[in-house]
Amino acid sequence: MAQTPSSTPAAARNRADQPRIRDRIAMGLHRGRFVFWSAFGALALLLVGYFVYIEVDKGRRERATVLAEEAGKQFDEWKAAAAGEKRDVLEKALAEKLDLINRKYPRQYAAQRARLLRADVLVAGEKWEQAAREYTTLAGAFRGSYLAPLALFNAAVCLEDAKNEAGAIETYGRVIQSYPKSYLTPHALFSRGRLYETTGDLEKAKTDYQNLADNHSTSSWTRLAKNRILALQIKGR
Numbered sequence: 001m002a003q004t005p006s007s008t009p010a011a012a013r014n015r016a017d018q019p020r021i022r023d024r025i026a027m028g029l030h031r032g033r034f035v036f037w038s039a040f041g042a043l044a045l046l047l048v049g050y051f052v053y054i055e056v057d058k059g060r061r062e063r064a065t066v067l068a069e070e071a072g073k074q075f076d077e078w079k080a081a082a083a084g085e086k087r088d089v090l091e092k093a094l095a096e097k098l099d100l101i102n103r104k105y106p107r108q109y110a111a112q113r114a115r116l117l118r119a120d121v122l123v124a125g126e127k128w129e130q131a132a133r134e135y136t137t138l139a140g141a142f143r144g145s146y147l148a149p150l151a152l153f154n155a156a157v158c159l160e161d162a163k164n165e166a167g168a169i170e171t172y173g174r175v176i177q178s179y180p181k182s183y184l185t186p187h188a189l190f191s192r193g194r195l196y197e198t199t200g201d202l203e204k205a206k207t208d209y210q211n212l213a214d215n216h217s218t219s220s221w222t223r224l225a226k227n228r229i230l231a232l233q234i235k236g237r
Contacts, residue, residue: 064110
């Protein structure tokens with residue numbers, strides 16, 4: 001069907017009035033420029049904030065590390081000093097440094113070192129129960145730290161020295177259960193077995209000794225555990 005002369009110019013005009021694709025894109029970009037620059041600015045602020053945080057955190061860790069190193073030197077000096085006024089002064093200064101570290105950097109590695117040193121000071125003074133609490137606090141606050149099983153083990157030893165067999169057994173158990181791959185676990189198993197023997201719970205003692213023999217064959221504590229199993233068998237227990 002032939003087009004009328006009047007309809008063709010109108011259709012052409014309508015197509016001409018429609019914006020081309022590149023013009024539509026340009027218009028869209030123009031309209032969205034405020035959103036784009038807002039998003040870009042927000043991203044830039046986040047990046048700046050992140051790098052500022054990294055630098056501030058790095059500075060905090062460096063300051064905390066310096067304080068921990070100073071505390072370590074103070075501890076060595078205090079330990080080497082003879083009993084008397086000088087030693088008391090050194091102990092006071094060390095306690096203040098450790099308090100400062102724990103107060104200002106409670107989540108840093110320096111705080112772990114500070115608690116460990118504080119517990120070591122208590123051990124040197126044979127304050128076994130207090131030392132055990134300090135070690136246990138350290139282990140609870142930093143469960144994922146390599147110092148955690150060491151702190152728990154030391155706490156158990158302190159409780160033994162305090163004649164608190166039940167507490168020591170429970171704390172050795174925490175080492176065994178929470179850190180089965182720790183190098184301290186075989187020692188903890190043997191120590192708990194020995195305490196079970198002391199308290200007369202021979203079946204539990206034999207279970208710990210057998211656990212050592214079955215699962216920690218390369219440990220030096222395994223030979224001692226096997227000797228204890230043999231000794232109990234000879235005694236008919």
